[in-house]
Amino acid sequence: MEKFTCFKAYDIRGQLGTELNADIVYRIGRAFGQFLKPKTIVVGGDVRLTSKELKSAVTNGLLDSGVDVIDLGEVGTEEVYFATSFLKTDGGIEVTASHNPMDYNGLKLVREGSRPISADTGLADIQRLAEENNFPPVTQRGTYKQLSVVGDYVEHLLSYVSFEHLKPLKLVINSGNGAAGHVIDAIEAQFKAHRVPVEIIKVHNNPDGTFPHGIPNPILHENRQDTIDAVLAHKADMGIAFDGDFDRCFLFDENGNFIEGYYIVGLLAQAFLQKNKGAKIIYDPRLIWNTIQLVEENGGEAIMSKSGHSFIKEKMRAVDAVYGGEMSAHHYFRDFFYCDSGMIPWLLVMELVCTSGKTLGQLVGNSVDTYPSPGExxxxxxxxxxxxxxxxxxxxxxxxxxxxxxxxxxxxxxxxxxxxxxxxxxxxxxxxxxxxxxxxxxxxxxxxxxxxxx
Missing domain, CATH: 3.30.310.50 (Alpha-D-phosphohexomutase, C-terminal domain)
Incomplete structure (x- = not known):
């Protein structure tokens, strides 16, 4: 029996040709259908050049298992999370390798309610079924349809902020030629329609799977310069940059300084506690002092969880936390089906800048000085x-x-x-x-x- 090396702790990721190809992905689709026995699954893919082919392969695997498939098109991971719960389907699959090198791709899987499927909650079973490749003959194929939920998704995103709070601001947003561009366009259109005085300066906004400006991964220092330059050139109030499937968001202050994800966790925890008195906040063990202090000062309860999205989501559900944050720039929200979103954080920080009357640099400055860290x-x-x-x-x-x-x-x-x-x-x-x-x-x-x- 073949052994697949593309199965990781939280998702499926591998080098194209050697670890991952259309045949393996088809088998994963069949295995997903057999394991979950779902009626309907949503699928989406990022902008990588191989994502369309692999999305087609996993779709065929699902259809051959008798599963109905709703194809969302070219979307980020959180759009699959959103659609899974919004459309009340039995699960979702995003074809993405996030910030991995060009020659990689992968799959992120969720079940009903956008709950993660990781090694201990079914991924190992799906791997075994895919490796065995012993599927029943195709009797009745599922149905296939294409559907866009971007309008409903953007409406949900904008429900986290109040337009009347927003003052004139200039934002630089770098989508890194990844999947975020169409969402930024849709948010910008809503701002214009509601006469919100926020100006968006778009950098590398067009999706391009050849990634002419490098793989979108702002954790790497060399991938930050374009955002920094644009913030300084346009005298912007804030810079925002995404990874390829935009489930992580990276922020830069008005001087183009990169803000470590750790300090944004404390900032967002404060914002939520101002609106949800006494709420529970989840944090990871890597950097903790700033988060604990800010949560306690704002009357909340700080609860530690192991790092990794499946652990954080599980813990958030268990204690009904309003927000969870990892210093790796993953931010999780109870009202977003306990999932991580790269769009909600910058919207909340934008509102905070407006309501506090402070710049982003001033909002995090005290935390950076009180608990300095060199970053990971x-x-x-x-x-x-x-x-x-x-x-x-x-x-x-x-x-x-x-x-x-x-x-x-x-x-x-x-x-x-x-x-x-x-x-x-x-x-x-x-x-x-x-x-x-x-x-x-x-x-x-x-x-x-x-x-x-x-």
């Missing part, structure tokens, strides 16, 4: 386990606390760090923060990296 640092290591154990042995004896919720978090009175192996790449990720001491931040970062990479 990745190390490719031959033996990740041994390297992490070496660091742990050096620091745990003197620590105030050691936490194993996700990787290893070690805390001292004035600084703390988290080390974890990635679920999607062969790297170890270091996150570190201090209590207002940038020099200590630099020293400890260097010290741990040296030990880790020994």
């Amino acid at each position: 640092i990745n190390s490719k290591l031959a033996d990740a386990k041994a390297s992490i154990a070496r660091v742990r042995a050096a620091y745990e004896a003197e620590a105030v606390s050691v936490d194993e919720t996700d990787g290893i978090s070690i805390e001292y009175p004035t600084w703390r760090f988290n080390l974890r192996s990635s679920n999607t790449e062969p790297v170890v990720r270091l996150n570190l923060e201090t209590r207002g001491d940038k020099q200590l931040m630099a020293e400890k970062t260097e010290e741990i990296l040296a030990l880790l990479r020994q």
Whole structure:
């Protein structure tokens, strides 16, 4: 029996030709149909050059399983999440490799209610069925139709903000030639129709699967410059950039400074607590002090969850949290079916800039100074386990606390760090923060990296 290496902890992703092709994707469609026994599934695909072919393959697999398919066309991941719940279908599939290199593609799967399907909730079963390739003969094929829900989706997005709160603002929005452009166009049209005084300056807005300006992944420093340049050139109030399937959103302040996702979590937590007194907020273990402080100061309850979208969504449902945020720029919303959205965060921050009378730089400045962090640092290591154990042995004896919720978090009175192996790449990720001491931040970062990479 064949073994498929494209199945990961949370989704399906692989190199084209070697790990993923139309035949494998067809079999995944058949397996999805057999595992879930759904009546209707929505499918969509990002702008990658292979996404159309793979979407067609997974659609055929579903149709041959007797499943009715609604094809949303070229959309981002969250449009599939939205359509799954909005149309009350039994699940959804987005063909996307998000920010992976050009020669990759993949699939993100959800079941009814836009609930994630990951390794422990069915992905392993789907993998086994696809590998066995022992499907019953095709008796009755499902029906196929195309449908756009972009109007309803944008209406939902705009329900998070009040137009009367919005003041004259200039926004730079960089879609990175990914899937976000059509949504930005639709939001801009609504702003114009309602005479909202927000001007949108669009950068790389047209979808282009050849990615002429690089793979949209603003986590990489080299992918930020176009947004920074546009913010400065247009004297904009804020910059916004997306990854390929726009489930993550990255923000830049009025001076073109990149704002780490960590500080946006605290900012959005505050915004929600002002509207939802005493609400629960979910955060991940990598960077925590700023979020905990802001949630507590605003009368909310901060609850830690393991990193990764399936864990955060599960925890949010369990405790009915209004919002959850990861420092990796994934933001989750109760009213968005507990799913992550890359569009809702910038809309909320835009409103916050208007209602607070402060710039984005001023809104996060205090947090950045109070809890400085160098951002996530990745190390490719031959033996990740041994390297992490070496660091742990050096620091745990003197620590105030050691936490194993996700990787290893070690805390001292004035600084703390988290080390974890990635679920999607062969790297170890270091996150570190201090209590207002940038020099200590630099020293400890260097010290741990040296030990880790020994």
